[in-house]
Amino acid sequence: MVAQGFTVDLSKPLVFQVGHLGESYQEWVHQPIVTKEGPRFFASDFWEFLTQTVWWVIPVIWLPVVFWCIFTCILMGHTLPQVSLLVASGIFIWTLLEYTLHRFLFHIETKSYWGNTMHYLLHGCHHKHPMDALRLVFPPAGTAVLSLLFWNLLKLVATPSTTPALFGGILLGYVMYDVTHYYLHHGKPSTEVPRKLKKYHLNHHFRIQNKGFGITSSLWDKVFGTLLPSITAQKKT
Template sequence: MVAEGFTVDLNKPLVFQVGHLGEQYEEWVHQPIVSKEGPRFFENDFMELLTRTRWWAIPVVWLPVVFWCVTTSIRVGRTLPEVGLTVVGGILLWTLIEYTLHRFLFHMKTKSYWGNTLHYLLHGCHHKHPMDGLRLVFPPAATAILCVPFWNLLKLLTAPSVTPALFGGGLLGYVMYDCTHYYLHHGQPSNDPAKHLKKYHLNHHFRIQNKGFGITSSLWDIIFGTLPPSRTSAKNN
C-alpha cells in the first residue's frame, strides 16, 4: 500500500487519497479487502450519503419507467408482439453496453491523481471492497444523468414509436444487471445458471481480473475472446 512514499490510510476517507498512489494504484486497487464493512469515501456526510445505495432502490425507481416506456410504444401504434421483440432487442443491446463499459471504461489503466480518483469512484472501489453491499449498484441520480444521452441517441436512430420500447428494454436490462450483480456477491445460489454466474463473476474479482467482463451473461466474452481459461488450462499454461 506504499507508493513513492505514500501510504493509504484505510481508517480515513479514501477518495482523495488514492490518487496519490500514481502508477501503484493499479496494483493496490486489485488487492481486494473482503469485508462487508464498507470504507468511508468522503469526510462530508452528505457526499458520503450519495455514494451509498440499497439494491432494492434500483427496481423501485426504474421499473415504473420501463413500464411507461413500453406502454408508450403500444399507445402510439405498435402491436404487443412488436413491442415485445423491441424490448428483447433493448435487453440484448444493454448486455453489449454492459460488456463494453466494464471492459474499456471500468478497467481502464490510470496513473494520474484525478484519473485514479475518478476510476476509484467509478469501479475501483468495487474491486478493492467487493463485498460492500451499499456500493454494488449505481445511484439512481447518476443513472438518470447517463440516460439522457442514451435516450437522445435512440431518438436520433429509431422511429418515434420504437424509441420508448427500445429504451425501456435497455433500461430493463440495466435493472436485471444491477440486481444480478448484487445477488452474485451476496446471494447463495444452489442451482445453475445463477451458481455458474456467481463463480464466473467471482473468478473475475479474485483470479483473472482482465477477463470475464460480462455480468448477466458470458455471451460477449465468448464473441470477443475475453472468456477466462478454465483452472485446468490455466495450470497447464
C-alpha cells in the first residue's frame, strides 16, 4: 500500500517501515492480512526472537508466580476463604484492566513516526496479521515490567498481607486472558460459550474495530457502551 509516497514492503522487516506511513498508518494497520505466517519485524535475529512467544510459555512462567502469591498470603495468616475472595477480586480487577488497556492504549490513534512504530509493536501488528501465532500472547519480558508496576501500585492501596493474593488474582486473570485470546484465534470451539466469544472477538478484528474491546468477557463493553452491534441484536431477539 502506498501512503504519503511511501510503500510498505512486506518482504522486508516491518517495524522501522510503518512509522513512515504517517497519518495513513491507521488505515493501513486495520486492513488485516490473514495468513498463518507472521512477518519479519527486525533484521536482527536477537530482536526478532524477543518478539515471538509460543502460547504455552505464559502459563508455564506465570502460574508458579500466582501460586507463590497465594501461598505467601496464607503464610501471612489469611484463611482459604479470605484468600479465595482476594484472588477473585484480583481477577475482577484484571477484567477492567484488560478492557482499559485494550481500548485506550492498544487502540490509541497515532500518526508520528515513533508513535506508529510503538503502536505497531504493541498491538498494531496483531490487527495487521491477526493469525500470527507467535505474536498473539504478550512477551514475558514485557509482562515482567508491567507486573512490577502493578505490584507497587497495589502496595499503595492494599495491606502488606493482602497485596500478594490480590496481585496473584490479577496475574491469574492475565494468564486466563492471554491463553483465551490465543484460543479465540486458533482454537475450534465446540460449545456455545467459547463459540460466542470467538465470534465476538473476530467481529472486533474484521467488522468493527473500535468496539468489542473485551476478550474474556463483554461485561465492560456493556458497561461503557462499546458492545458490538451484533451482540446487541442477539440480545433483542
